[in-house]
Amino acid sequence: MNFALILFLLVIATGIGWCIDHFWARKKRPADAPDPWWVEYGGSFFPVILAVFLLRSFLVEPFKIPSGSMIPTLLVGDFILVNKFTYGIRLPVINKKIIEMNTPQRGDVMVFRYPPDPSLDYIKRVVGLPGDKIVYRNKKLTINGQEVVQKKVDDYFDRDRLFYTPRFMETLGKVEHQILVEAEAPSYVQQIFRFPHGDKCHYNSEGVSCEVPPGHYFMMGDNRDNSQDSRFWGFVPDENLVGKAFFIWFNFGDLKRIGSFH
Known part of the structure; x- marks a missing residue:
């Protein structure tokens, strides 16, 4: 469901109703006549819907975490806020950038439209920037030839699965964060989709290596094997x-x- 589109259509509908009444219909009614129901409701809802639309389109938008792919940083059921202007001002609904600002950095936790189905929103951590060479083999992450150090800390207990998973500290850019790595899970990655620039990724029994094309980002979940x-x-x-x-x-x-979380 495209909630931004629904809000936009509601803003247009209530705004048109308010304008028709304010500039034309009100002048035709007797001074003591009550407002029609559509005027009363439209006039009440229009400023509220407009404020919500502008707030979530240009400032912050709420999201709910639906899966465990970002455990232990984000848990299923967390309600989070997303800064909508950090990576530039974009027109709502069509998501076209009109003002350049900051660019994503390694370590950022980012919400994006899922490439195979842009109607869905996903959340992952930025691992690779345009031009980076990313290698993830045998559970080890290497960026541009330098292995990212994983420092073992206490195990993480998953209450839903009743299962302990090794937990590590990892630093990407200026961001130190925790990841989960299951030693028993296979190292290889099964490519699910044929995707644009797929020729820049190479798969084998140990994992995958990719060269990030210009204008693109390589994303990974903190719960690496899930x-x-x-x-x-x-x-x-x-x-x-x-x-x-x-x-x-x-x-x-x-x-x-x-x-x-910050």
């Missing part, structure tokens, strides 16, 4: 970017998580 990401369906083009996730504002199951 994430469908760029290893499987390819690169994220710049036009698919939605914004940078920065804050957990609610979680019904664990109120202590509020504000725990």
Whole structure:
């Protein structure tokens, strides 16, 4: 469901109704006549819908985490806020950038439109920037020939699966974060889709290596062995970017998580 499009259509419908009444219909009614129902409701809803539309289109947008691909950073059921202007100002609905600002950096947690189906929003961590050579083989990540150090910390207990997973600290760019790596999971990656620039990725029994094309990004989940990401369906083009996730504002199951992500 394209919620931005629905809001846009509601803004247009209520705005037209308000303008018709304000500039024409009101002058035709007797001074003591009550407002028609469509005027009363339209006039009440128009400023509210307009404010919500502008807020979520240009400033922040709420999202709910639907899967465990970003555990332990983000859990299923986390409600997060996404900064919509960090990566440039974009026109709502068509998502066309009109003002350049910052570009994604390694380590950013980013919401984007899923390349195989842009009607869906995905969230992953930025691992590869345009021009980077990304290698993920035998559970080790290498960027431009330099291996990213994984420092072992305590195991993570998954309450849903009743399962302990090795947890590591990893640093991408200026961002230090936790990842999960299951030693028993296979190292190879099964390419699910034929994707644009697929010739820039090479698969074998140990994993995958990719060269990120211009204007694209390589994304991975923090739950490395339980994430469908760029290893499987390819690169994220710049036009698919939605914004940078920065804050957990609610979680019904664990109120202590509020504000725990930045």
